[in-house]
Amino acid sequence: MALPLTTRADILASRLSILFSTPSGTDAVLRTITYTLQFVSGALSTLLTKHLVTVSKALSARSPLLPGETLLVALAYPTPALARITPRVRALSALISDFRTFTRLWGLLGMYAWGKGIAANPPKDLTLKLAAWAQWSAYTAYQFLENRAYLGSKGIISRAGPQIMSDFLLSTRCWMVGVGMEFVRLGRVWQLRQRTTRARQVQGTESVELRKEEMEEEKAWATKNTAEITKWRLELLANVANAPLTVHWSTPGGVLDDTTVGFLGMVTGLLVLLPKWQQTAAVVKKA
Template sequence: MEPSASSQITSDGTSVIKSPIEDEPAVGEGPLFRGIPSSLSKLDGFMAHMNRLLLNRENHDYLILFLAYASHFVATALETPTPKVLWDLANRTSKLISRIAPSRLSLILQTYRLQSLMTKIPTCKMVLAERMRALSDILMDWQIITRLWGLLAMWTEAKDFFVGLAAPKAAKETDNTNLWDFVAEKAIKATYIVGLLGYYGAENVAWLNKRGVFRFSEKTESKLNMWSLKGWGVFVFSELAQLLHERSVRMRAGEEESPDERKQTRTKFVQVLLWGPLTVHWSREEGLMPEIIASFLSAYVEFLTTRGLWRGTAVS
């Protein structure tokens, strides 16, 4: 049986025929769907924000690196033995609770065997640490593969640098700027390129050798990893020199930074200053600090970068 149309009397006395379809709620407007938009709005906003962040290749690389360092820190923290003082404190607390607790509560504690559950914590920690370590290794491999293609960009940047030195335009720039500033800028740029080429090149050759693409000895692979870290150290030094040089130029010119620029510069200084001891730590066999501190600092540095990118891609 087909549904019949209904009529409605308006304020001026005319009759309007309404289709039965118009009486039905639209999709997403009925009682069943009424709560869905509000409950999913935050998730939808997060996914849209994440999509904007990942549209840029450089942002994508920074996010992967942050996740890799964060999972590495979690794995390292889980692998770190719990201090004996904490275990003694937990045992004393459980004994104190069982002593002063009512009989019914003591029976519940005995039923759930909290003491036996506490003994299983180390095993659960190691299992979770293995999972996080595996995730960290996958993300680090992903990042290394990305940096392999970064060699192409560095090749282009190095070519542009040398072509720019030989071009007449470089001579004109020296007329408009201080000679020492010009020399400092070119020296910093050259150090930056050499550092990243050494870092990317040695790291990728060592990684490809580890995966069986090359057949170098383990000793050669270890040397390549060490040269990669030295290249990274040169890059960090060039970043610090660039920040100090820019600050010197601004001070001599009497320019003042805006609050946002000052905040970005301060964050960059913190990141570079933290990368310094981390580079020394990784380049020494005995290390410079406990691994849990090193993993936390590396994750924190990448967190600062990712937080800045996240705020930069927010919709105002």
């Protein structure tokens, strides 16, 4: 007989257990954690740097120098705890990121299953069909190139440094193509939904009186449509946050600072994690 979930700790542990029981749930949690850590680490470093610069300027202003003199000042962190926490946060974030990359090594199997699904049941709309195949091709190339770069960086396969960097950059550019096609897919989905909504509205105005069954059907459709719109908006927000990251990692040296990268990654992680977290509540409630 299952023990009743009577405490918050029990419920929290049960929901986390459900979340970590699937690869997608585990990745959503780890993605959110690693980017949150990167955001916190970057924000702390920025604040500390600004503080030290301010102190240095203040000391320089109070200590006028004669021509040829130089003022040397040794500054320490405001609190020793921050000096210890910041590198540890970065180390943990890097470790989680490395683990997530490792778990994507068998991602090509998922690409195979995805491609097989598209071939067996392709979207009826031509635009959605082309977008699906374009995304599949882009993400398959991304996965292959990332796998080769990662294995090369670990010395498992023979790849020179420039080749590894090239693979990482090309893989991110393939990801960029996939993100671009996601905008196309989302735009087409919205367009088709708007057409369906207008058609149902026109059909409704033609009927003076709806039967009870039809009213129930309309209510159910409205509920489903609301849920789909919410899902669409979350997917759009996640894609908008991902877009700058694809640009950042597809250029040598990147174009964004660590704080911005951490913030954007944290946003995308939360947008993926929150729906999954809500689903665990329904599972625990049934138990």
